[in-house]
Amino acid sequence: MNYHELFTYNPETGDLTWKARPLSHFDSYHAWRCFNGHYAGKTAGHRRSRKERNYTMGHVFIAISGGVKRKHAQAHNVIWNMVHGEVPEGMFVDHIDGVPWNNALSNLRLATPSENSMNRRTRSDNLAGIKGVGWHKSSGKYIARIVYGGKRVHLGSFDVKGLAAVAYAKAALRYHGQFARFA
Numbered sequence: 466m467n468y469h470e471l472f473t474y475n476p477e478t479g480d481l482t483w484k485a486r487p488l489s490h491f492d493s494y495h496a497w498r499c500f501n502g503h504y505a506g507k508t509a510g511h512r513r514s515r516k517e518r519n520y521t522m523g524h525v526f527i528a529i530s531g532g533v534k535r536k537h538a539q540a541h542n543v544i545w546n547m548v549h550g551e552v553p554e555g556m557f558v559d560h561i562d563g564v565p566w567n568n569a570l571s572n573l574r575l576a577t578p579s580e581n582s583m584n585r586r587t588r589s590d591n592l593a594g595i596k597g598v599g600w601h602k603s604s605g606k607y608i609a610r611i612v613y614g615g616k617r618v619h620l621g622s623f624d625v626k627g628l629a630a631v632a633y634a635k636a637a638l639r640y641h642g643q644f645a646r647f648a
Contacts, residue, residue, distance in 0.1 A: 479568030523565035583644040597633030613640040
């Protein structure tokens with residue numbers, strides 16, 4: 466699909482704006498007139514909420530009509546396509562800062578599935594509140610772990626949560642490099 470026919474992109478803000486579309490994109494004059502009157506010149510897409518099933522929370526989704534069926538696309542994938550071409554198979558468009566609605570061009574990069582996972586934020590069910598750090602109930606200590614090469618690596622047990630966090634941060638820099646995330 467040629468997204469340049471549908472949108473203009475502002476690389477600094479990350480916003481996609483609907484363009485006025487030609488009559489040939491629509492089945493009727495009425496649909497063409499309604500679309501251009503309502504959407505042309507406005508920001509495209511909306512953030513999906515946690516309540517909407519089967520969608521990644523926070524990413525900007527755009528409903529693109531394609532004949533009878535409606536197609537949904539994630540804005541960051543549309544943007545990558547517009548600027549760089551197709552996303553290579555097996556790769557993801559990753560948000561460097563971890564904020565899924567920040568689609569500024571400087572915040573987007575290609576990542577493997579593994580690299581994309583490295584850049585995930587701290588899980589909301591993490592009781593320690595620090596990525597890579599957990600509480601080991603039976604020992605009464607904080608433990609630090611990291612996943613690398615598909616395997617969980619134990620980094621040590623600590624009496625102080627801060628020391629476990631430092632151990633994780635050092636390992637994240639070593640194993641995850643530019644994809645390391647500490648929060």
